Amino acid sequence: MQIAASVASLLVLGSAWTLQVAAVQPESQANFDLDQFMGRWYELAVVSDCPHYMQHKRENPVVVALELQHVASESNFTATAATFRNDSCKETSTVYSLTDTPGRFFHHFARFAADVDSFVVHTDYEEYAVMLQLSTEKPSETKTTKIKLYSRSTDISPAALKLFQSLVRQHGMSNDAVIKNHSKGECVPGGQATEAKNVTSAGV
Ligand SMILES: *[C@@H]1O[C@H](CO)[C@@H](O)[C@H](O)[C@H]1NC(C)=O
Ligand SMILES: *[C@@H]1O[C@H](CO)[C@@H](O)[C@H](O)[C@H]1NC(C)=O
Ligand SMILES: *[C@@H]1O[C@H](CO)[C@@H](O)[C@H](O)[C@H]1NC(C)=O
Ligand SMILES: *[C@@H]1O[C@H](CO)[C@@H](O)[C@H](O)[C@H]1NC(C)=O
Numbered sequence: 001m002q003i004a005a006s007v008a009s010l011l012v013l014g015s016a017w018t019l020q021v022a023a024v025q026p027e028s029q030a031n032f033d034l035d036q037f038m039g040r041w042y043e044l045a046v047v048s049d050c051p052h053y054m055q056h057k058r059e060n061p062v063v064v065a066l067e068l069q070h071v072a073s074e075s076n077f078t079a080t081a082a083t084f085r086n087d088s089c090k091e092t093s094t095v096y097s098l099t100d101t102p103g104r105f106f107h108h109f110a111r112f113a114a115d116v117d118s119f120v121v122h123t124d125y126e127e128y129a130v131m132l133q134l135s136t137e138k139p140s141e142t143k144t145t146k147i148k149l150y151s152r153s154t155d156i157s158p159a160a161l162k163l164f165q166s167l168v169r170q171h172g173m174s175n176d177a178v179i180k181n182h183s184k185g186e187c188v189p190g191g192q193a194t195e196a197k198n199v200t201s202a203g204v
Contacts, residue, residue, distance in 0.1 A: 026119045026132050028103025034070060036125040038077065041066045041150040045164060045180035047173050050135075050144035057179045063154060077105075113138045121167055127152055128160035130167055145171050149180075 043064040048054055062083055070077035080093045096105040096118065103120040114135040123129035129150040136143050149156065149164040165175050 028119045032103030038068045045149040047178045048146040061179050122163045130164045
């Protein structure tokens, strides 16, 4: 009797969970245009339900400059990220494969053996983009969610910030956890770091 009751409540919980997940099934921006999305972005804010990622971010909470490049006819694009590490500008590149859904991309993150699905949930191409990344680590099948706010500049409008914050709440995360915008001066892919330039040359 008791076992039957708890199985029943598990089933109820299970279907409630399914509904909740279905409700936040990610969708990318309608009529997404890849070429307009390319170019320079700054990652101003980020939140994740992965404690390791958040700890890593808190240790180095800097604005990440990204340069996205798509070669026409190729079914992928490259994102080059530049961040400060010990006062020098470090670049990393990631190749994202396009999928059949515009605004949805796939890449494999070797360091965590993770398959990552990225969605451009909202963008106006000219000012902001709100990104959702769902990762599945292998072989544990651990799933994590990251939500990122991109801007074409190091500033953001309150309206774009609101879109980001509502997506954060929708995914059950707290806006208090968001790590944002600790700029240490610009460090750009392929270019020189404007403020770090002298620090770097003095330090080496
Ligand atoms: C990118 O896509 C093209 C075909 O569209 C393919 O030939 C190339 O190998 C891909 N590059 C990477 C790094 O996966
Ligand atoms: C940064 O510098 C510290 C101290 O000099 C060093 O212990 C650390 O390994 C360096 N980190 C990187 C990523 O180079
Ligand atoms: C980011 O930093 C810039 C300049 O330091 C500031 O003007 C802007 O308000 C900050 N944006 C956010 C979202 O904190
Ligand atoms: C870097 O250092 C040089 C000489 O030491 C100086 O002339 C230049 O203005 C400095 N640049 C920046 C961006 O501070």
